[in-house]
Amino acid sequence: MILKTQNISKKFGGKQALCDVSFDLEQGQVYALLGENGSGKTTWMKIVAGLTKPSGGEILFEDGPINWMSRSKIAYMSTEPYFYSWMTAEDVGNYYQDFFDDFRMDRYLQLLGKMELEHTTKVRALSSGMMAKLKIAVTMSREARLYLLDEPLNGIDLIARDKIMGIILESVSPDVTLVLSSHLVEEMEAVVSKAIFIQNGHLLELADVEDLRSRKGTSLADYYRRLMA
Numbered sequence: 011m012i013l014k015t016q017n018i019s020k021k022f023g024g025k026q027a028l029c030d031v032s033f034d035l036e037q038g039q040v041y042a043l044l045g046e047n048g049s050g051k052t053t054w055m056k057i058v059a060g061l062t063k064p065s066g067g068e069i070l071f072e073d074g075p076i077n078w079m080s081r082s083k084i085a086y087m088s089t090e091p092y093f094y095s096w097m098t099a100e101d102v103g104n105y106y107q108d109f110f111d112d113f114r115m116d117r118y119l120q121l122l123g124k125m126e127l128e129h130t131t132k133v134r135a136l137s138s139g140m141m142a143k144l145k146i147a148v149t150m151s152r153e154a155r156l157y158l159l160d161e162p163l164n165g166i167d168l169i170a171r172d173k174i175m176g177i178i179l180e181s182v183s184p185d186v187t188l189v190l191s192s193h194l195v196e197e198m199e200a201v202v203s204k205a206i207f208i209q210n211g212h213l214l215e216l217a218d219v220e221d222l223r224s225r226k227g228t229s230l231a232d233y234y235r236r237l238m239a
């Protein structure tokens with residue numbers, strides 16, 4: 011198991027964002043993290059990325075606690091924009107290179123090309139879909155062991171989504187694990203091997219997608235609808 015989530019709880023004031031959540035991630039798998047708005051998906055990702063401390067419980071990455079060592083192997087893409095508006099796409103790469111030893115500039119420049127983004131375009135001139143692509147390019151240019159992408163397809167048009175999902179999946183190998191949070195449940199079905207269902211801060215189930223199809227005869231989206239009802 012690459013990551014163990016053990017009895018994680020998180021309270022924001024009176025709000026219980028996560029409640030005694032436990033599940034494990036297997037190396038080399040692609041996970042969808044699914045749940046309605048406000049169910050706790052981002053909170054879990056931020057705890058794993060070491061940006062928020064849990065109120066209770068523990069996360070173990072490669073059997074050790076979350077610290078500077080684990081953070082260097084976990085690439086987290088948040089939903090919030092985090093680049094200065096005056097930066098060009100190339101500046102964004104340089105900024106990442108300064109921060110992360112595992113950042114590969116050659117890969118980044120190649121991904122910018124695949125996403126049809128110019129090196130010289132300023133962040134302030136990007137449309138929201140172009141911004142989403144830039145965030146994916148810079149995150150996937152790290153050679154991390156675990157990638158956590160929070161709503162990676164948000165704002166990206168249908169045609170580009172297929173291509174970008176392909177780019178994201180190119181990084182998957184037996185050593186690499188991916189977690190994608192998304193509300194596009196139907197689109198997730200084609201690309202993920204497992205699905206984590208969260209509701210109101212509680213883990214409902216961690217399901218194997220192939221198992222849902224073959225043994226329960228249901229699609230991921232239909233299973234999601236049934237679980238959330």
Ligand SMILES: Nc1ncnc2c1ncn2[C@@H]1O[C@H](COP(=O)(O)OP(=O)(O)OP(=O)(O)O)[C@@H](O)[C@H]1O
Pocket residue numbers: 022023025026027045046047048049050051052053054
């Ligand atoms: N910094 C914070 N302060 C107070 N409450 C917070 C904070 N961050 C999250 N919450 C609350 O915790 C709950 C879980 O939020 P979270 O962002 O994890 O949900 P989510 O599943 O990612 O939602 P969405 O799909 O809408 O992005 C929500 O009720 C939210 O209002």
